[in-house]
Amino acid sequence: MRNLYYVDGSPECFFTAVFEAWKDGNAYLFSQPNIQTGLGDSWHDVTPDPAKAARVVKKLAALDSRAPYEIDCILRSFSDEKEQIAFEYIRLLVQGGVPVRERLSEPVARRAIELQQKVGAETHNLKGFLRFQETQGGVFYAPCAPDHDIVDLLMPHFVSRFKTVAFVIHDTKRHVAGIYDGRTWRLCATPKNAELILTEQEDGFSRLWKQYYNQVAIPERKNTRQMKAYMPVRYWKFMTEKQGE
Amino acid sequence: MIDENRLKILTDGAKYDVSCSSSGSKRKNTADGLGNAAFAGICHSFAADGRCISLLKILMSNDCVFDCKYCPNRRSADVPRASLTPEEICELTVGFYRRNYIEGLFLSSAVVRNPDYTMELLYKTVLLLRTVYKFNGYIHLKGIPHADKLLTQKAANLVDRMSYNVELPSEESLKLLAPQKTKKSIFTPMGELTAGRAQYLAERKKGGGRVEMKGLGRYLPAGQTTQMIVGASPETDGKILRLTQAMYRKFDLKRVYYSSYIPVVQDPLLPDKTAGLLREHRLYQADWLLRFYGFTSEEILPEDENLPTEYDPKCAWALKNMQFFPVEVNKASVEELLRVPGIGAKGAYKIVSARKHATLTFEHLQKMRIVLKRAKHFITCAGKFFGSDDPETVKFRLMLAERTDSAEQLNLFDQGLLPPADAEKFLLRSTPQNALAVLTGQL
Ligand code: SF4
Numbered sequence: 001m002r003n004l005y006y007v008d009g010s011p012e013c014f015f016t017a018v019f020e021a022w023k024d025g026n027a028y029l030f031s032q033p034n035i036q037t038g039l040g041d042s043w044h045d046v047t048p049d050p051a052k053a054a055r056v057v058k059k060l061a062a063l064d065s066r067a068p069y070e071i072d073c074i075l076r077s078f079s080d081e082k083e084q085i086a087f088e089y090i091r092l093l094v095q096g097g098v099p100v101r102e103r104l105s106e107p108v109a110r111r112a113i114e115l116q117q118k119v120g121a122e123t124h125n126l127k128g129f130l131r132f133q134e135t136q137g138g139v140f141y142a143p144c145a146p147d148h149d150i151v152d153l154l155m156p157h158f159v160s161r162f163k164t165v166a167f168v169i170h171d172t173k174r175h176v177a178g179i180y181d182g183r184t185w186r187l188c189a190t191p192k193n194a195e196l197i198l199t200e201q202e203d204g205f206s207r208l209w210k211q212y213y214n215q216v217a218i219p220e221r222k223n224t225r226q227m228k229a230y231m232p233v234r235y236w237k238f239m240t241e242k243q244g245e
Numbered sequence: 246m247i248d249e250n251r252l253k254i255l256t257d258g259a260k261y262d263v264s265c266s267s268s269g270s271k272r273k274n275t276a277d278g279l280g281n282a283a284f285a286g287i288c289h290s291f292a293a294d295g296r297c298i299s300l301l302k303i304l305m306s307n308d309c310v311f312d313c314k315y316c317p318n319r320r321s322a323d324v325p326r327a328s329l330t331p332e333e334i335c336e337l338t339v340g341f342y343r344r345n346y347i348e349g350l351f352l353s354s355a356v357v358r359n360p361d362y363t364m365e366l367l368y369k370t371v372l373l374l375r376t377v378y379k380f381n382g383y384i385h386l387k388g389i390p391h392a393d394k395l396l397t398q399k400a401a402n403l404v405d406r407m408s409y410n411v412e413l414p415s416e417e418s419l420k421l422l423a424p425q426k427t428k429k430s431i432f433t434p435m436g437e438l439t440a441g442r443a444q445y446l447a448e449r450k451k452g453g454g455r456v457e458m459k460g461l462g463r464y465l466p467a468g469q470t471t472q473m474i475v476g477a478s479p480e481t482d483g484k485i486l487r488l489t490q491a492m493y494r495k496f497d498l499k500r501v502y503y504s505s506y507i508p509v510v511q512d513p514l515l516p517d518k519t520a521g522l523l524r525e526h527r528l529y530q531a532d533w534l535l536r537f538y539g540f541t542s543e544e545i546l547p548e549d550e551n552l553p554t555e556y557d558p559k560c561a562w563a564l565k566n567m568q569f570f571p572v573e574v575n576k577a578s579v580e581e582l583l584r585v586p587g588i589g590a591k592g593a594y595k596i597v598s599a600r601k602h603a604t605l606t607f608e609h610l611q612k613m614r615i616v617l618k619r620a621k622h623f624i625t626c627a628g629k630f631f632g633s634d635d636p637e638t639v640k641f642r643l644m645l646a647e648r649t650d651s652a653e654q655l656n657l658f659d660q661g662l663l664p665p666a667d668a669e670k671f672l673l674r675s676t677p678q679n680a681l682a683v684l685t686g687q688l
Contacts, residue, residue, distance in 0.1 A: 104613045128289040132344045213290060
């Protein structure tokens, strides 16, 4: 018998649910609509409430300044159980009063930290693996299909590098894009198909890069397994040096 | 845009330099500039040999007047020659950077005409890149031995890291294999850069931080590194590690890289076999012990010996020093934990933070994903011992553990994939005083 709290996927709704389910020992929080329900489960649709959400966040930040960031990461992960894991993370934090990452002997803590690390790791990886192409309008365009919902986490990194140059990071899986116009950036929903016209230089640079990539490897030390372990094949789709292999 | 043929030649000439790390610098972008540096470094791709590609690693020219025996670009070799102009290098770097192919540039060069002429061109390139192209990404510049001191100092003011490669671990070997280089020609500029950095830091302190102009004028924030070729000459690991330790202490090097010799050149003075990856790997492990775990080279091995192949250097040390073990994980200090075979900086950090809230048992450690196949012979958990008392059995188990380790683990240390910054972070987060002592080797 569970009390199901259905949230809309936004952090605000999640924190509202945390507030409402706090004293409920049978609470189960989720955003995945096709959940398997059991006999006797009861269903609540949670409506986001900014005031309740803010109270929860404030409390968390007071207990551990890193907690809001860690929960944000957990909620971006692709796991179907992310809301419940984040909820239990919060319970552990409030009950124990010490950062959850210091309590790795607790199973919940390990699962939460694992998700958070996966999201962090993918964000870090994509800072390296993302590839931009120059379009004729002068905007640099980078498509990607990350496991986790992280485009907005990537934006600040590239904004501070590109400064005066406009660019787009497009998550083709979730149909969202981070768009930077040279001054500010925002997140937008995107159409399913967008057409790109690349500059003439683009082909030249991508050929030089492929040439460099192939030449810089030391043939006597070939180690494909290690290469794939560090750069998983699922990222290759958008990587210039891996096209036409 | 440059042609593919020159790119091929100049990449080929640079690729045996091991370092591709882009870590250690926090250079900021300027208002209308391009790029910045990420302190922990970022890998942008991985080559077919499994190495991280972070920087565009390229020679300005391979047209050398020196004649180092082991080098395919030496004067006496009959190979196609190529050069790039400063503008060409800048355009390539910026073009690659904008597409996020790279984190920055690693520029080196053969000695064209003479050392000063070469250094002048290298300086011109980085100056152009920083000022005209407003590039604030990472730059690693390889210095030219014998070049003018002033030029070198000016270049150091613009780049994030510089390196002079020691190349061979002794003066005799240098004389034999790299006749135009001497220990002095390499150590003198290294020392001058160390002094230059110290002076910069002192001035910054005096000026209340104002000396640090944005982007420009930061003197080697990511310090210096060097590289040694292992197995081209007869020096033992013991000798190599003593040299390493001396350089870490004297020049405040960020890293020493070891490159296991690959015979690309035929010469009666050179071996025709590679030294093998295992030796290189063991040296990196020992190097790690020197830098982060508070070991000295004298503790690790005698001068005339090589590191054991059967197990890693920390295991070897522990087997010889069984009187220190077992240590109790709930009580041991960070530096004691760091001396336990199989427990690294990350493991020590996990233990220290988890034991504040619970008395740790063997099961706890397992669940915390601390690898115990080696460690269990050297620790107790809440008073209980799970290893073997018999030294021969322990030895055997450690050898077995080594053999069952996957290839990935074997390679974690190499290629700069575990950037030192990462390890420092873990150590610093544990208990500051102790960990600092471990870091600085002051234990
Ligand atoms: S100085 Fe020696 S190692 Fe460097 S390019 Fe010339 S011959 Fe090769």
